[in-house]
Amino acid sequence: MHAVTAPPGRDAPGDLAGFDPRSGSLLERAVFNHRLMVVLACVLVTLLLAAMAASKLRFAASFEKMIPRSHPFIQNYLAHKDELRGLGNALRIVVANPKGDIFDPAYQATLKKVHDEVFLTPGVDRAWVKSLWAPGVRWTEVTEEGFRGGPVMPDNYDGSAAATEQLRGNIARAGIVGSLVGNDFKSSMLVVPLLDTDPTTRQRLDVQQLSQRLEQLRQRTEAGGQASVHIIGFAKLVGDLIEGLRQVALYFALAAAVAAAIIWLYTRCLRSTALVMACSFIAVVWQLGLVAALGFELDPYSILVPFLVFAIGVSHGAQKMNGIMQDIGRGAHRLVAARFTFRRLFLAGLTALLADAVGFAVLVVIDIAVIRDLAITASLGVAVLIFTNLILLPVLLSYVGVSAGAAARAVAADPPAGQSTGQSAGQPAGQPAGQLGGFDRLFEHLQSFTRRRWATATVLASAGLLLGGYAVSTRLAIGDLDLGAPELRADSRYNRDNAFVTRHYSLSSDSFAVIVKTPNEGCLKYETLVEADRLAWALQQVPGVQTTLSLANAVRQITAGSNEGAPKWLTIARNQDVLNYGAQQASVNNPDLFNTDCSVMPVIAYLADHRADTLDRVVAAADGFAKAHDAQDPGNERRFLLAAGSAGIEAATNIVVRQAWVQMLGLVYAAVIVLCFITFRSWRAVVVAVVPLVVTSVLCEALMVALGIGVKVATLPVIALGVGIGVDYALYLLSVQLAQQRAGVPLTEAYANALRFTGKVVVLVGITLAAGVATWALSPIKFQADMGILLAFMFVWNMIGAVVMIPALSHFLLRGRGE
Incomplete structure (x- = not known):
């Protein structure tokens, strides 16, 4: 980056007549x-993109956009998702009776x-x-004449005492207490798998609209006080996130x-402050218009980007405004x-914005x-800042200028040319020691x-912070650390x-499914059922697993039921006819335990x-079992594929996040190092610029x-954004310092000049x-609040x-x- 080597204004003529x-x-x-x-073109572009944003931009979220599609687990799930209903994007709706139990008519x-x-x-x-x-939720019992069963809800249910007693018995025989019926019999559950596309519109499922319909259903159901409704699942979570984004305008205004x-x-100049804010707001309008024009959508994660673009625009606009104020303060037109x-x-x-862009660009490599x-x-937002804050803002300031008081204050702390800097750095000429301003x-x-x-x-204190922060950061976990939805x-x-x-x-909503893949009718084979049963047993031994479910469980229970419930028959028989009968009966009550041709279980x-x-x-347990038992099946009769279910996804x-974390940090630092080396042409200067970023990154992890x-x-994205934006401070300060040193100025004086030229604005930025x-910390969406806290920490500590x-x-x- 090329920086100022002399104080602003000393090379600028005082009037237009002397300027070429x-x-x-x-x-x-x-x-x-x-x-x-230029101004008219920017006005026209702003109007067009504002209209584009107003008419086409929308909030949306997709289940499949939240998952890493190229990961083997996800590929296995997507390849078989039509055969694994309920193990992907599904809602669970619980209707509870606060005044009684579920048998109340x-x-x-x-x-x-x-x-x-x-x-x-x-x-x-x-x-x-x-x-x-x-009607697909059924009960089964063993009688002297064989199996007998039917739907849990009696066909003739009319709320009478007899029908209610029959319902009570059917629930007990169906074995659905704890899954579809609450353990206290005061609530029951609806399990609602969702399609990826709306069959009526052939468009992607609108989770926001679905969430709104569910909220309306909840309000109508709870209106009389006879029931309470509890809804969980990805679609409802995203709907609540989007609903929380309605407060975004408030935080943007704040x-x-x-x-x-x-x-x-800082300036005490209303007109220049208004222009800086206006140009940064125009950048946001351009960005949103381009996002809409290119067919992108805003989701709960990318909605934060306009905030960053606005803040970056204000910071870079302040640099330009500061330079113009100093020039005008010294008499320039x-x-x-x-x-x-x-x-x-x-x-x-431009170099600083490229550094900002690096922090964003490296995120493209992440497979989410x-x-x-x-x-x-x-990246679009950073690109438009080049036009709005590096070009449009100086042009507008060339028309309106700044107030005389702001211009005078801008140069008050800069000693005239030729004055010794032996006076305290930044002390105004003629100002007595002890009367220095805060800066x-x-x-x-x-x-x-x-x-x-x-x-x-x-250096020693920084090394201590680095080592202490690193020791704490080794305990940094990948993934969620809280119960429920940590996004809220x-x-x-x-x-x-x-x-x-x-x-x-x-049965919790956190299900982890291993897909057993076999040839057609292969899941009915004794060897396959035994292997599935062994996998279920291995998973049951893992701390945190409540229970397991598979076709082997159902076949074992049906086999025992076919033999008067004798415990000795609670096993997987070797006789194929017995297994076939067990699977047939299981398909009636639990059709999601295997697919129609019995090749996926x-x-x-x-x-x-x-x-x-x-x-x-x-x-670790499932993968270890899969590798060991796949190797024991050279005939390729069965494969254990990870993973489906909400927990598997x-x-x-x-x-993917664990791999991307290391990859992202490596890429962002490599890019910043290259950029700094091109700018400074000195490996020593690169070390000076990058070490503060490393310390801050480690402290942020701690x-x-x-x-x-x-x-x-x-x-x-937090660390990448913090590094990409945080290097701006070093670019502004160190480039001026090095330019002074190359001109023969000693280090202390060169750094003092760098502080006078850019120090106030660096602190201001x-x-x-x-x-x-930091205003994000007020958001009802927890991950937005977390990002706000972490980014504010990185911005402040990178500056310090x-x-x-x-x-x-x-x-x-x-x-x-x-150098």
């Missing part, structure tokens, strides 16, 4: 010699209405819906107000000031669609870090519903939770451990960025690390060097 409009680069002449055309009437409405809801896979009112206040307090600031800072700003969308939308006193102290005593102490706060309606289901039902483990360590243990996501935040889809994202560690490291690596 043909000077400057081709880009500068094209922009400022045609200012009106009024409750059953309410449950029937809920079942019928859910059954007819677009996007529901109706053939696989389960509830007490679903972030804008905070940023405007910080800029105004506003047009001349704008052109000279553009001339000096365009390449610097929502993260890739975030990377693309953020000036800070800069006076910061110069001490270029001297050996303070430099040594700083613990007291959210969704998590309260999830807690209700967990308390009252034995899931072994399902129900987990106590979906925490990262629980999933790791289950994956989440386990695959955790694996903070995640302290706050109980795991690495997951929501938090994965850090505070503005942190304040902009830059102004403290750069001079300290320079003492050892760059002292007295013209």
Whole structure:
């Protein structure tokens, strides 16, 4: 990056008569010699993209966009998802009776209405819906004459005492207590698998609309106080996330107000503050318009990007405004000031934005669609900042300028040319010692870090923080660390519903399924059933597994039932006819235990939770069993394929996130190092610039451990964004310092000049960025709050690390060097 080597304004003529409009680069002449055309073009583009965003942009979320489609677990699931209904995207709706039990006729009437409405809801896979009112939910019993069975809900149910008693007996015989019926008999569950596309519209299932319909159903059902409804599942979770995004406008306004206040307090100039805010807002409009024009959507993750684009725009706009204010303060005409600031800072700003883009661009390598969308939308945002904040803002300031008071204050702390810097750095000319302003006193102290005593102490303290942070960061977990949905706060309606289901039902919604793949009719073979039974037993020994379910369980129970329930027949018979009969009976009551041609059979483990360590243990046990037993089957008669079920999909996501975490950090640091080397042309300077970023990254990981935040889809981008944006501080400070040193200025004075030229704005940028994202902490969506806290921490600490560690490291690596 090319930086200012002399204070702004000292090379700028004071009026237009002494300025040659043909000077400057081709880009500068094209922009400022045609200012009106540039402004009109930007106005036209803004109107077009605003209309595009208003008409086409929409919030959406897709189940398959949240999962890593190329991972083997997911490929196995997608290849067999039509045969594994209920083990992917499904809802669980619990209807509870707060005043009695499920045998109350009024409750059953309410449950029937809920079942019928859910059954007819677009996007529901109706053939696989389960509830007490679903004809496919059946009971079976053994009699002297053989098996007898039927639907759990009697055909002639009328709410009478006799019908109610029959229903009670059917529920007991069906063995659905703890799965479809609460353990306390005060609630029952509907299991509702969902289709990927709405069969009526042939469009992707609109989870937001589905969630709204479910909320309306909940309100109608609970209106009379006769029942309470609890809904969990991916579609409802995403619907609640999108609903929480309605508050985004409030946080955007709050972030804008905070940023405007910080800029105004620095400049005390209303017009320039308004222009900086307006150009940053225009960048957001352009970004959203381009996202809509290219067919992208905003989801609960990428909705955060406009906040970042706005904050980055404000920070870079402040740099340009600061340069123009200093030029005008020294007597330059506003047009001349704008052109000279553009001339000096365009390449610097462009390089800094490229560094910002690096933090976003590396996310494209992650095999999760929502993260890739975030990377693309953020890259678009950074691209438009080049036009709105590096070009449009200086052009607009060339028309309106800044107030005289702001211009005077901008140069008050910069000593005139030729004055010795022996006076405290940043102290205004003629201002007595002891009367320094806040920034000036800070800069006076910061110069001490270029001297050996303070430099040594700083390096040692930084090393201690690095080692301590690394020791804590080794406990950083991949995946969720909390019960329920960690994307939402613990007291959210969704998590309260999830807690209700967990308390009252034995089978949790966290299911991990191993797919047993065989040739047609292969799942009926004795050897296959025995192997599936052994897998189920192995999984049952894993801490965190509540119970397991497979065709082997059903066949064993039916075999015993066919022999008067004798316990000695509670086994898997070797006789194929017995196995065939057992499978036939199982298909009546449990059709989801195998597919129609008996070539796919899931072994399902129900987990106590979906925490990262629980999933790791289950994956290790299932994968170890699969590898060992696949190797023992040279005839390829059966294969154990991981994994389906909500927990299986989440386990695959955790694996991808774990790999992407290391890959992403390597790529972002490699890109930043290359960019810094191109900018500084000195490996020593690269070390000085990058070490503060490394310390902050490690401390951020330690903070995640302290706050109980795991690495997951929501938090994965934080470190990359923090590094990509955080290197801006080093680019601004170190480039000026090196330019001064190359001109023969000693290190202490060179760093003092760098602080005077860019130090205030560097601190301002850090505070503005942190304040902009810190407002996310108020969000009802927990992962947004987590991202806000972590990004604010990284922005502040990267700024502190830059102004403290750069001079300290320079003492050892760059002292007295013209590199």
